[in-house]
Amino acid sequence: MTDDIILKFANAEILINDTAYNKLSVQKNSLELADSLLDDLLRNQRDVFIVTEDILDRYLQDQGQVSNYGSDADINSIVNNIIVSENPSKAIKPPQSKLMPNVPFDFQIVKDASKKSYTSGEIKDFSAYFNSRFQKIKGLLSKKGELKESYPIKDLVNMNDNVRIIGMVNDIRTTKNNHKIMELEDETGYTNVLIHNDNQKLFESSDKIVRDEVIGINGIKKGNLVIASELIQPGVPRIEDKEMDFSAVFISDVHIGSSTFLEDAFKRFVNWINGDFGDEEKREVANDVRYLVIAGDLVDGIGVYPNQEKELTIKDIYGQYEEAARLLGDIEDVKIIIAPGNHDACRLAEPQPAIPESYAGDLYKLKNAEFVSNPSVVSLEGINTLIYHGRSFDDLVMTVNGMSHERTDLVMKELLEKRHLAPIYGERTPLASEFEDHLVIEDVPDIFHTGHVHINAYRRYKGIHMINSGTFQSQTEFQKIYNIVPTCAEVPVLNRGTMKIFKFN
Incomplete structure (x- = not known):
């Protein structure tokens, strides 16, 4: 009895x-x-x-x-x-x-671009897209004390004194005397801004400025130039800590279907999240997990790069998602949030809508799964979580000195300061020229979760948990060429506000 x-x-x-x-x-x-x-x-x-x-x-x-x-x-x-x-x-x-099996998840989709993506492909869409970006970020910059009385660029014609302007960077180049000239544009016109190398601190900070970002300038108008004394990014304010009485797990780049997919490690991970694997500490944390957030590349995809079929064990996209559903289907009592990445079966241009049900029907049958766009914002028990796969990291690493795939925390910090997830247009990251720019970071998140580079990184920045998750794929031939060493089967877990890394390799 x-x-x-x-x-x-x-x-x-x-x-x-x-x-x-x-x-x-x-x-x-x-x-x-x-x-x-x-x-x-x-x-x-x-x-x-x-x-x-x-x-x-x-x-x-x-x-x-x-x-x-x-x-x-x-x-x-x-x-x-x-x-x-x-x-x-x-x-x-x-x-x-x-x-608490009958306590409903306090989960909400705060921002999702899946059904808000509109473009006709005409030239006017480019104008609408960049104007949307400019107006959104200008609104953030205008709230700063240093820029509350900024002027339209067209009004600079009759000024020869201190000026405050907000504009989008069209171009930035180095002169023969090693100064920098930045061309700035707003809805009223253009102007050139000189960044003098005598101002060492300002000159060094200008190294992080990239094309197409929106910034503020304080300076002095002299002739046809504005000589900058201050560069102002929209930035993020420090946010207060929010109490977490639950735990959340963050993964990405699982790459199911690839010959280098670490299936045994992933199965151990699934057993752990169900409370059936690991030592006492691991089980204690697993018992507290309410959410699993997947930031893209759940499967390896088809035709993503030349000769990919030689490195696939599942050569059919439907089969890859069926296998993903089988593996994730063993997870119990946890809400699973799935966003796409550049290997998933949806358009490459960002924002990417949620993975279509037509490709991933078995995944959609999972009652505990939610599908969101890349990027998206979700609320986990009131904790706002910004999910972005991270394709734009490639552009920042190639463009900005000091950025690297091994230090994605620095890249994430810079994106937060720029208040845009993919500021550079026309490089490796394809961006859809839509009526609205959905990649502006309008609200400051509590958690910023990314993936793509297969390397774990974590940093707390101004109260924001910045988490870049690793992978469940061993080192690929491409990574060997560039000496990229992935973080395999090491999973970041935010355990009631404290970061822990659990290994399943």
Whole structure:
């Protein structure tokens, strides 16, 4: 009988403390009472995840029953029969997330471009796209004290004094005297801005300025030039910490279907997230996981690069997503959020809409899966999470000195400061020229999650958790050529606000 009662509560994934258990187990009809109590809790008190003596007493009173304790000997006999783990000093501890199976996920899609992507492919769309970017970021810059009284560029004609302007960078080049000339544009006109190399701090900061970003300038107008004294990016303010009473897991670049996909490691990961793998610390954290966020490249795709078919074990895109559904389908009691990457079956141009159901029908059958665009913003129990696969990292690494694939935290920091996920137009990152620029970071996230480069990175910047997740794919031939060493099967977990890395390789 002892085992039967414990099993009933374990199956319902609700705890019962010792006192309540002892009182319930000595009732004449204890098994029937356990069934009816659990049924009542699941129907009417979904926020209860541990049954205490008070809860049991109220239930017995409602049922017209009197608490019926047996003798001390009976109680001691029952207590001695409570199941313990293989280590007798440690009682079995049911997973925390499994204690709340009927508590709904507090999950919301805050921003998604899947059904908001409009373009006719005409020249006017380019103008609308860049104007959308300019107006959004100009609005952020105009709130800064240094730029509250900025002027349209056309008004500079009659000025020969201190000026404040906001513009988009058309071009930036180095003069023969090693100064920099930046061409800035707004909706009213153009102007040239000189960055003098005598101002060493300003000159060094200008190294991070890239084409097509929107910035503010404080300076002095002299002739046809504005001599800059200050470069102002929109930046991000420091945000307050938000309390997390749950854990979230962040992965990307799984590359299911590739011959270099680490299937055994991924299966260990799935077993862990279900609470069935790892040491005590790993299981303790796994029991607290409510969300799994996948930032693109769930599968390896088809025809992504020349001769890719030679490196595939699943040579059909439908088969790759079927296998992904099979592997992810084993994950229980966790909300799975899936965004696409450049290897997934959707358009390459960003923003990428959510992976289409027509390609991933089996994935869409998973009741705990949510599909979002790249980029997107979701709320996990009130924690706003910006998801971006990270294709633009390639452009920043090639353009800005000091940036590298090994230090994506520096790249992520710069994107936050620019308030744009892919500021450079016309390089390796294809961008859709739409009526609205969906890659502007309009609101400051609590978490910024990216992938793409297959290398783990984490940094807390102005209160924002910046997480770049690694991969479940071993080193590829392409990576060997460029000496890129991936972080394989090492998973970032935000455990109630604290970053942990768990290894499954």
